[in-house]
Amino acid sequence: MPSIRSYLNRLLLSLAIVTISIGIFALPVGATAVYEIPVVSAGVPTWAIDKADVLSLATKGTLRTTLAQLAKQTNKEVRFVTIHRLDYGDTIQTFTDKLFKKWFATDAEQANQTLIILDNVTNTIGIQTGTEVKSTLTDAIATSIITETMQAPLRSGNKYNQAFIDGADRLVAVLSGKADPGPPVIVSTPEVGRTYLKAEETEANRTNFLVVVIGLLIIATVIPMATWWWYQNQS
Template sequence: MSYIRSCLRQILLLFIITTISIGIFALPARATAVYEVPVVSAGVPTWIVDKADVMSLSTQGNIKGTLEKLAQQTGKEVRFVTIHRLDYGDTIQTFTDKLFKKWFATPAEQANQTLIVLDNVTNTIGIQTGTDVKATLTDAIATSTISETMGIPLRSGNKYNQAFSDATDRLGAVLSGQADPGPPKVISTPEVGRTYLKAEETDANRTNFLIIVIGLLIAATVIPMATWWWYQNQD
């Protein structure tokens, strides 16, 4: 009987560990809703809301200094927001549009604003600009800024600091009335193997982990019982 009790304790312990592991690895990360982003208003010197935690403190400091100077000299305000996972039913652009309207409720408040939002799970980016901004920051430049100036560093290895720094430099130049420096030049390099996992690969690894854990649980249940049955039959 003591042997059976020992086996049952082991099974119970493994079951608890398995349940906790499944809870940790199987549940998706919680999505970000617009109401969870801190409120910012026109004229308030909050230039970065990095909820996804993708920018270094050094990068944030440099960007804040540039955007603060831009706002003081031109009245044009640029803000960057990062989130980790979009809420169900949202695209990055609908999220950006809703946040823009939440932060800047009236046309007067919206006029000099530029808002860029990045979701670091998909590396998709949304942009929204006010009416007075569009005179210098045209839709073509705005689109190029998120798809090329930011998109190229992101596609070449999730270089978030470079993406936001380069976007700051380009937007700062354009909104100050200087010539558009354009997107970064792409230099072809030999293809190297990826050092990161795609989303589907991460999901596959998670599934494989669960299969292994469940297999271990079954083995931990069957093997002690089979061993006990063998000993019983030896008698």
């Protein structure tokens, strides 16, 4: 007859498997924290930090040239950052706000700054601007740049280089005092069936998998325990 020690060992093993399984599926592998981004301050000629490694050397060179010229002519500084995966509890906008305040601690340092950050896992974009920038780059235009101008190339096939070049071109025009060229004109095309999962669908599948795994492990634990008690009652 199986001993109670063997059942307890099996129970402990099952609990350990549950804990490890939950940990594996819950950890945000490769999540980027604010402290991992190199420190930049006002006046420092660092215009693009590509932690997600999605920009070509040509795009980085174009951004450096374009944004350095903008800073020289207008004193307005624009910086782009890409990251790979947000940590739990962060949105792209809260991450952008935290990095903006870390880089530019005072109102004076923030005044002429614009910071745009993209997370390449969700393709979401955050933007933060200083008080002096808002006189030309209104909140409405800033929102349009990240939700329309930069998102259009991303929606058409994750064209990160095009997204950043288009965003920079519109920012430079507006911050230089020129007329806002506006968002791109989107030509509608017949909708085709998706062959990929949306982020929320992937998360739902992972949750369902965890529920099934935990349920099976509980069954694997309860049945042996019930069997042991039945044997005990029969003896």
